Amino acid sequence: MQKILVIVIFLLFGISHSQNRPLLYNVDDLPQALLQNPGTRIDFTRHIGVPFFSQFHVFAGSTGVTAYDVFADNDTDINDRIRRVMNDLSSGDFFSVNQQLEVLSFGWKMGQRGYFSAGIYQELDVFAYFPKDPAVLAFEGNADYIGENFDFSDANFTGEVLTVYHAGFTYKLDPQLSIGGRVKLYSGIFNAESTQNEGVFRTDATPGGSNFYRHTLEGLDVMVRTSGYASLKDEEGMTVDQAVAELLRRSFFGQNFGLGVDLGFNYRLTEQFAINASIQDLGLMFHQKDVENYQYFGSYSTEGIEPLFPELDEDEATIPYWDIFEEELDANLLDETTTSPYNTWRPLKFNASFEIGTGKAILPCDYLISKKPRYMNLFGMLVSGVNRPKGPTYGVTTYWDRKLTNNLRFRVAYGVDEFSLTKIGLMASARLKNFNFYLAANDIIGYTNLARANSASMQFGMQFIFKDL
Amino acid sequence: MFRLKLIIVPTLIISCLSLTSCFKDVDFGQAPDIALEPDLQVDLAYYELNETDFFDSETNLYTPLIRDTLRLEFLDDDYIQDGLMFVEFRFRHENRFPFPVRSNIKFLNENNRREFSIAYTIPEGSTAMPSVVDTLKVMEGNDIRNVRRSIQMVMELDILGGGQELEGSLDFSSKGLFRFEF
Numbered sequence: 205m206q207k208i209l210v211i212v213i214f215l216l217f218g219i220s221h222s223q224n225r226p227l228l229y230n231v232d233d234l235p236q237a238l239l240q241n242p243g244t245r246i247d248f249t250r251h252i253g254v255p256f257f258s259q260f261h262v263f264a265g266s267t268g269v270t271a272y273d274v275f276a277d278n279d280t281d282i283n284d285r286i287r288r289v290m291n292d293l294s295s296g297d298f299f300s301v302n303q304q305l306e307v308l309s310f311g312w313k314m315g316q317r318g319y320f321s322a323g324i325y326q327e328l329d330v331f332a333y334f335p336k337d338p339a340v341l342a343f344e345g346n347a348d349y350i351g352e353n354f355d356f357s358d359a360n361f362t363g364e365v366l367t368v369y370h371a372g373f374t375y376k377l378d379p380q381l382s383i384g385g386r387v388k389l390y391s392g393i394f395n396a397e398s399t400q401n402e403g404v405f406r407t408d409a410t411p412g413g414s415n416f417y418r419h420t421l422e423g424l425d426v427m428v429r430t431s432g433y434a435s436l437k438d439e440e441g442m443t444v445d446q447a448v449a450e451l452l453r454r455s456f457f458g459q460n461f462g463l464g465v466d467l468g469f470n471y472r473l474t475e476q477f478a479i480n481a482s483i484q485d486l487g488l489m490f491h492q493k494d495v496e497n498y499q500y501f502g503s504y505s506t507e508g509i510e511p512l513f514p515e516l517d518e519d520e521a522t523i524p525y526w527d528i529f530e531e532e533l534d535a536n537l538l539d540e541t542t543t544s545p546y547n548t549w550r551p552l553k554f555n556a557s558f559e560i561g562t563g564k565a566i567l568p569c570d571y572l573i574s575k576k577p578r579y580m581n582l583f584g585m586l587v588s589g590v591n592r593p594k595g596p597t598y599g600v601t602t603y604w605d606r607k608l609t610n611n612l613r614f615r616v617a618y619g620v621d622e623f624s625l626t627k628i629g630l631m632a633s634a635r636l637k638n639f640n641f642y643l644a645a646n647d648i649i650g651y652t653n654l655a656r657a658n659s660a661s662m663q664f665g666m667q668f669i670f671k672d673l
Numbered sequence: 674m675f676r677l678k679l680i681i682v683p684t685l686i687i688s689c690l691s692l693t694s695c696f697k698d699v700d701f702g703q704a705p706d707i708a709l710e711p712d713l714q715v716d717l718a719y720y721e722l723n724e725t726d727f728f729d730s731e732t733n734l735y736t737p738l739i740r741d742t743l744r745l746e747f748l749d750d751d752y753i754q755d756g757l758m759f760v761e762f763r764f765r766h767e768n769r770f771p772f773p774v775r776s777n778i779k780f781l782n783e784n785n786r787r788e789f790s791i792a793y794t795i796p797e798g799s800t801a802m803p804s805v806v807d808t809l810k811v812m813e814g815n816d817i818r819n820v821r822r823s824i825q826m827v828m829e830l831d832i833l834g835g836g837q838e839l840e841g842s843l844d845f846s847s848k849g850l851f852r853f854e855f
Contacts, residue, residue: 271696272699275699275700276698276700277699277700282703283708342709343711344710344711344712345712345713345714345852346712346713346714347713347714407714414721415716415717415719415846415847416716416765416846416847417848419715419716508717508719508847508848509717509718509719510719510720511742511828512720513720513722513740513828513830514741515729515730522742522743523741525743526744526746530746653695653698654695654696655697655698656698
């Protein structure tokens, strides 16, 4: 019965979400599992990552559109395809890129119940909703959209590059419950965000009015906030290489800082069944230096320009209607550049899962060793998500995690999320003596042709892991 | 040996997929063909004139010919100069004067030379039954250069007849459908 239940769950709820790296979640012999849940159970006593190589993670995805949709090598016109794609996409569709590079990673067991882990990683996170209305206005114009709103709230994006210094502690309260927390110091390299925009532009037909149409820009309030950008922009003649070098220099000594925490737990309800959950990056970035914000705001309505047919002498200049019109525009539609500090929430990630173990491992026959039984097959379901400006993005992953030996395991995952309904993932982790190497790729089907994939992600890394008995 | 295979096989699968993954069935060389082609409906000028506009404010003498000039600075912008491909102007007059009115709309360049014009006569009308003339002027192909060179819109009105007893009104509305290709 239990096996049937496991299979049903596996088939029915196979959904995954790439940004939270479901292929590494709950992998108890990888230190990277501690980065996703500081309260997770682990199966090692020390670890130290190969600097810059202990974890490289990259994820890119877009909902609703693939490279093939736009650049298909066929006889249709690319602009027709773009129009079709724009029709299909909504302002809720999004593009996302997330990359992490672990610079340092280490940890060790403290006492009988604790494990300390710390490290440094660099992260890039870009998330942009499809700016449907501004895009349609730019691509198609207003002619076919008389009487309809072009909403500027559709313009909504965040982007940041930062270095994260972190230290965490995992503590086994009792044989059933382990908890953990991680403190993070964020060092901001670059940030740009525009998330609370408002205002509509519309063109109304005005039969019986003064002119054919009335063009209205109402309640415009568009704000783009940046930190770490102004100094780059002001550097005249800076090449791309120089800009990259400057960003790298900042990667260790960023100008803006933030604080955050990860929290998590793992609870074994029975010997075979465990539940766990975590939140990551509950934190704020304080942007105070190298800040430049651009705001555009106001309202204005026009039906064109009304000439007054004044009585003028031959050499008398006409009324400067256009200048007056521009002055009115400038008085009503304002732009402002400020250097006011601002704060941003880090994208909060959350995970919750349960895991069922089957196939008990044969433990070493040594009365000095007190170990809980391990299961060679683990079936799990993970619900994960990331908080984004218009609300969380969700995903669910089910997986079969198979420990072939004490030094070798793999995981197969299947699922759907907002990017794909056919997301199959593979993870392999091997330990040769104390050297560990792991490789994981999600959306394997997509890898066969990235042009038709809505998303793809990959993690790999190498480190030394010690399982001192 | 079996265990070694078990390590190697999944690692190879993932590695092969990752390393051999590529973009198929697509041609990124089409990127330069991507064109923004917005069609913009834009109001131009409008007026609502009555008989007082045709009398000198000091001498009260009847002045059947009046004119005004509107600079359309936006026609000088880069996006017009580089991307404007088609314009459909629409001019609409409603004449409630009991006399025909000759309208001449001239588009001049910076040197006051005429690039193109639209002239027509609006028949006499009345308050109860205004006379309406609705005109389209399409500029495309080589003609679009005339629009790009234009910067002034001169509106000239000439009432054909009339005098001190003139009564009525003349309404004008205008717009342009501007088609771009960037």
